Amino acid sequence: MKSERLSAGTFRLVVTGGGTGGHTYPALTAIRALQKRLSAEGRSLDVLWIGTADGLEARVAPAEGIAFATVATGKIRRSSNPLKMMSAANVKDMARVPLGVAQARKLVANFQPDVVLATGGYVAVPAGLAARMCRRPLVLHEQTVRLGLANRKLASSATRIAVSSESTVPLLPEAVRDAAVVTGNPVRPEVLAGHPDKAVAALSLHGFDRRLPTAYVTGGAQGSQQINGLVRDALPWLLERANVIHQCGPDNVEELQRHAAALPAPLAGRYYLAGFVGPELPDVLALADILVSRSGAGTLAELTALGKPAVFVPLASSAGNEQAHNARHLEEAGAAVALLGEVTVGRLRDAVGPLLADPARRDAMAERARAHGRPDAADRLVDVILSAASG
Ligand SMILES: CC(=O)N[C@H]1[C@@H](OP(=O)(O)OP(=O)(O)OC[C@H]2O[C@@H](n3ccc(=O)[nH]c3=O)[C@H](O)[C@@H]2O)O[C@H](CO)[C@@H](O)[C@@H]1O
Incomplete structure (x- = not known):
């Protein structure tokens, strides 16, 4: 019994x-x-x-x-x-x-x-x-x-x-x-409970200029060669406008590190490179003012639950082209910018620049993103x- x-x-x-x-x-x-x-x-x-x-x-x-x-x-x-x-x-x-x-x-x-x-x-x-x-x-x-x-x-x-x-x-x-x-x-509950200062402490982001916005660049769990190349080519320009946390995939760190070594001192301090962001992810998301990202379903669920503005570079070969569909869906709602088709560094700058320059624009986009979240x-x-x- x-x-x-x-x-x-x-x-x-x-x-x-x-x-x-x-x-x-x-x-x-x-x-x-x-x-x-x-x-x-x-x-x-x-x-x-x-x-x-x-x-x-x-x-x-x-x-x-x-x-x-x-x-x-x-x-x-x-x-x-x-x-x-x-x-x-x-x-x-x-x-x-x-x-x-x-x-x-x-x-x-x-x-x-x-x-x-x-x-x-x-x-x-x-x-x-x-x-x-x-x-x-x-x-x-x-x-x-x-x-x-x-x-x-x-x-x-x-x-x-x-x-x-x-x-x-x-x-x-x-x-x-x-x-x-x-x-x-x-969405993992801890993802919604991050704190910006904890990211700064845990990742030793002491070279970050907190007067500037912070961009979190992410290619999904495995990183994205395409996004890595775009961000690498946009780097000096990007770091004049933002701090950047760049999650590039575990296999791509060395190559990007070599490139980052050539950055001048004040800009180099605003750049943090990670293969994979582990337990710090919630704090990194809390610190981020904007995402430059693949539009995988997990990332989308997280950033809409949090309410974050994003510029998407969808994975073109995703099954049924679903990443492009995801990205377009949020763009139509004014909740993100979707870079579909061929993406050049110029297009990336044109999409990211106005958002980095204008906090009110970021806030409005964040609010519309939040409306799509399902906590x-x-x-x-x-x-x-x-x-x-x-x-
Ligand atoms: C290449 C590929 O097959 N992509 C598919 C894969 O996405 P993939 O798993 O690559 O990406 P998702 O955006 O769905 O999820 C990534 C997850 O990993 C987390 N993360 C990512 C990077 C990191 O450094 N740390 C970390 O914790 C993200 O916060 C998120 O929770 O499954 C998704 C859901 O079926 C699909 O929409 C994608 O098209």
């Missing part, structure tokens, strides 16, 4: 998803919000995260004390050319999919979750299929307007499909539309997870 009560009090969740920050952080945020909800009800949460060994989740989950397991995955490289789709690398990777499914099935069967939550990335496919095989409720979360590849594969097996935007619902296949619930894209997304996703378990 006692053990029966205990198991009724423990919610068992398998989470799968990752690769990039865009898939990893919504999963982490959902786990924490579910834990908080259950704990308020006197219940506890047992989580197993199924991810890849080389994705961001392999660092994030263990650091948060979350049990983590890996399965074999096949990364399918997209191409409009059918011959390229059958490249040796793709064929080899496709062969790994059945192995991954078998491994995931064993993990899910042993763990007996109340729900499997899949947040996208190719690792979500085997674990999502395993949920169906083991007859466990499957909740998908989609961050972008169009379903990503993994979620498209899993949609017909899903109990619920949590989406981040109303505009996704009509784009879903008709057969699965009834399963859709609009939740928004969860309650994590709670809504928790509602969906709990209802999938009981339904």
